[in-house]
Amino acid sequence: MTSSCLYFTSIVSVWILTTSIASAFQSNHYNTKEPSLARSTSTTSTKKNLKTFERYLEIECWRHTELRELEPVLKSVAGSCKEINRIVQRAQTDDLFGAAMGADGLPLDDNIQGEVQQQLDVLCNTHMLRAFCGGGSSCIHSVASEEEDEPRCCSDVMTDSAFAVGDYIAVFDPIDGSKNIDASLPVGSIFGIYKKQPGSDVGEQTFLQDGGALVAAGYCLFSASTVLVLTLGSGVDGFTLDPDSGKFLHTLKDIRIPRKGSIFSFNEANYRGFSEPIKRYLKLLKEGTSKTGVSMTARYIGALVADVHNILINGGIYGYPGTTSNPKGKLRLLYECAPMGMIMEQAGGAASTGHKRILDVKPTEIHERTPVFLGSVENVFELDQFFQYDE
Template structure:
């Protein structure tokens, strides 16, 4: 098929209001639509449909199939798993917030949303300077969850204490989230993301939606909502990069959805994601190498030299944005870590907002997650902003590190 006929064929697929006049085609392309054989066009279209049906990709989506949207996926899986219907409303609220945040992030450079909030004078509970989009993303997500009518408590990395939802909008669920993970990389246009987890509320807490006036007894009530990651009903993240992706688990596998900007819907593109049993990538900040414990140093040296059990040298890939690093690890395997060290014995990642949801997703995909001593999902948070070391990734890679720690411990006995 000639290139001219190829152009005419694909222009003919455009909607009526985008069609190109036929005289323009004849004048500028040098061939009329009648010149192109219908037989040739039929052959090309048939071959494209065959490609779509055989490899799931192809040049076009198969005409007989419609994509599985996130909402459709939720409804179908809730019917089959008997999960609570409320989860549909909650995830729908989160996906709306993620679409809004994705739009804000993509236009941050031209709408003056890069840089520090309040000229760097605003700090979060961890003493970190807040970016403009940290504050804005937090508010977007809080509002979306609050008006879902299903939330009892909302806990954010950017808030000093969990926030209760007033009685007129309250429900029985707890949402924990990092509204814009990796925001320190935002000004350099590096991938960022939103991390979230959903729990069932352990104790009903209806107190004033005013953190400054919460009584000690009410704080104890809120503390009762602190739960280990093993009790998560759902967890996921949205990644804002070359595409906007939501990776989600409802406790029955990990699934990836890509935002189709043409129709404004998240579409299932990565069903039932499985992390490889072993990878060939390690992802740790080697600038902290000299502060690591001897076991971790030995493990990383073995990966680099190929003296590990696989016998293959690993490549270093470290972005410094948790969502992006975990997403790559989920797809390609290997190991990611933000371990404790001499400077930060408990690491820097928050258990409730980052470690637990990410570990949940990795385990649902067949991987493992640990703090170096125990499974992340078994740890009960003592405070909402508790930090924990985090090592996660392919099952065999994580097991090899844990066995080195066990051997070191045994040698001391």
């Protein structure tokens, strides 16, 4: 071959190679689809065929006809959990931190706990009030919130007398562990539903029922995923919010807590104020001499819903005992301990004050506090023995 032919052939080869590279670059640079997605089609996850929360309620309320009135309310509560989830996710970007302001531009009065009302608390409380009182049914007569001084009739919440005819009352803590939000840690909402006492006016006395009278209880956990856990008095089920469909899907069916577990969740910063039975019990766990025969490990998140959910799934014990400065502890019986106690017992666990079953404790006022221990039967029983024999 002559030198001119070789030269021409080389030129053509370089031109073809350059054109191919440019074409490939343009295809990748301007194509709106990610090339990596196209290559990984075969490994794309497939959605499970899971029942929706709405379908679950339809079936359960068909099985338990006495609960049919509550179906639209519980659907509304699930919707409220979605809204609170959005609020929590936007707290950092939408400047939702800080004290809540009134129409006069001044901070709102402190709540019943003596705490400055925060924007997040007020927003979440409003969503829960509307969910229970205006949730497509008028079956909820009155509500009591951990954020408000006194119970409120739904006719007051909705400014319509038509909402004062229901046979049920609801209690809730709209946002538990809100101080975790600025560090992007888990928070939650807790609720319980009671039957209104027949033949009596609705006031604070109506709400002073023991946890054994609860008709339904649940919580929403806002964490790596958003989970709604519910009991209607015949077991416990959990639902995970699907970010694609925006629906709660039945991912945790008939939750059963292990009879004994390896996690203990106490705020040990309060250790010096704990009673001797609690100190001895914690010492036992740390020394590895628990009668359960399980090697224990400490986990404490600082939000009741998150800590209890961890115990519910994995087993163990959650405790918030009284201290020398706060003998009755920190947690409210009506809004937190009783609903969580019902959930724990319905999942096969136990709920105790250290001296008696949580669900047997009748509050004397709506914001009453109590020591509480929730978890696996064997773990809670072992702790109760320390109170029985050590005091």
